[in-house]
Amino acid sequence: MQLVILAHEQFPGRAKTALGVLRYGDHDVVAVLDRDNAGDRVSDHVTGVQDAPIVASMADAPDADALLVGIAPIGGGFEESWRDDVRTALERGDDVVSGLHYFLAEDDEFAALAAEHGCEIDDVRRPPEDLGVAEGVASQVDAEVVLTVGTDCSVGKMTVTEELARAAEARGVDAAVVPTGQTGIMIEGWGTCVDRVVSDFTAGAVEEMILEVGDDHDVLFVEGQGAITHPAYSAVTCGILHGAQPDSLVLCHEAGRDAVHGYEDYALQAPETYVDLYESLAAPVHDAEVVAGALNTVDVDDDGDARSAIADYETALDAPAGDLVRFDDDRERVLEAVL
């Protein structure tokens, strides 16, 4: 499928979804929309992802199958300055994929255009209608289940999940990702945004996904969300932990982060506290062990400093750890610990 990715004014630094799809998606990205960087190429701004031209609007983009909204304003609303691009895409007959809280399929103009031009609008945050409570059976699938957990939000759980799955596949392991958030869902082309389901169905939403693919693969890498100590988001984390019934956990952290992002009054705990909490909370439902750590060192300039931070993290966890994006050998060592 040929994609155009909308990332106006936020590419690449604040375009997490756009970057995730460029880095991990199977689709051919034919253009990125960013009116601030029109005329550049993706490779002028970021490496290690597929390249594409950057253009100012959908009217300037080459033929494509779909327009994907690759950024989100605070609050997840729709930014009216994007309306022309979405309208143009639908008028061209392209599908639209969005992870906004505001559902584009419920926008009167977009719904009418989609009907007129035979396009689909896929609001990936919309939960399926038929979710229910967990039955407590996820561990019965054939696959080994690996869950990424974190010390906080936005420490790299989605990235680590994708890196581990790709590295496992490169070794010939039949691995799959179970995506639980919008970027993972856009990369993988399926999944449920677990943070949008009815709270009673949190574990059930994850369990349903595990059951859907768990007998078809040898290893599932489940994308975690939030943190078990997060003042706002721990419910989702807890539901994923008990719904997925993982065998192994990879504890993700960002080097230098010492307070909860956006909740700066809340200090982060020592890494070993998270190990204890995740393992002791998992155990009554299904035993899970923190077998490795993933340290995001994106804000550490010097490689030596990054290696040193990783060594400290490894010592605290008493398990292999590394930055899976920065260091290839780290990725392989962490994968060894997981498999």
Added chain:
Amino acid sequence: MQLVILAHEQFPGRAKTALGVLRYGDHDVVAVLDRDNAGDRVSDHVTGVQDAPIVASMADAPDADALLVGIAPIGGGFEESWRDDVRTALERGDDVVSGLHYFLAEDDEFAALAAEHGCEIDDVRRPPEDLGVAEGVASQVDAEVVLTVGTDCSVGKMTVTEELARAAEARGVDAAVVPTGQTGIMIEGWGTCVDRVVSDFTAGAVEEMILEVGDDHDVLFVEGQGAITHPAYSAVTCGILHGAQPDSLVLCHEAGRDAVHGYEDYALQAPETYVDLYESLAAPVHDAEVVAGALNTVDVDDDGDARSAIADYETALDAPAGDLVRFDDDRERVLEAVL
């Protein structure tokens, strides 16, 4: 307000909401609808609650202000055999209060009748539209916050919450209940069904309630839900724990329960394991201590056996414990430990 409570074929044993409203509600119950026991009185079946005649249908009920649906079938759907009663209530001009998953206000016939006769249909499980993520500020209210937590669902958290609040008020303490489930909401006349909100807003929904009343009282008794080790419902439990930011916890358990209700493959843990889990999970957000235990001995016939089970539970918790419904002295002792 004068209430009629619908409890067909399930009164009293399987009519938890009806019994809760009869026991703790401030309203005058003028009749209970139960076609199986028409002609009896409530006091023929259960003691310690307000008495009322039992009649076969709404057509036989005396004048009232509202009909309250006091039972729920498995799954929370609407039982068509109740339609005549709801219709009659609306035709009489009575409001209807329901905690079903099926929203009566969205039933075409009921909506039309309510509009025609100027009645309100209050579906208490419908979450407010304006919920958001928690800000992590519940502990800033003036009130001391006490949360009931459990070893499982249906061990008596709502009952213990109401008993403690009433006992505290009887001592002259300015106490209030923060209800999080349908029965508590019906008793208290306000509140949010936390298990029905968007999962990301679980903690936020509780926090909003704490902020709403927390500066107007000296002690808040927050109704807990589920259990932190429940294979399906732990997300809601965790969100309440971190959203409410309680100072004290009362661990509720049912004597003789040794597996998760409805999930019999999952053994319950030793009481001290729950103490450790709740306290260690609460601590990174706000320190909370299990200061007392509540043991539901409803299925223990002999008072001596009940006392003995309570003594064992007290030893395991290393904190005062008791059956707050069965033994008045227990209620006072547990309250002492909480205040």
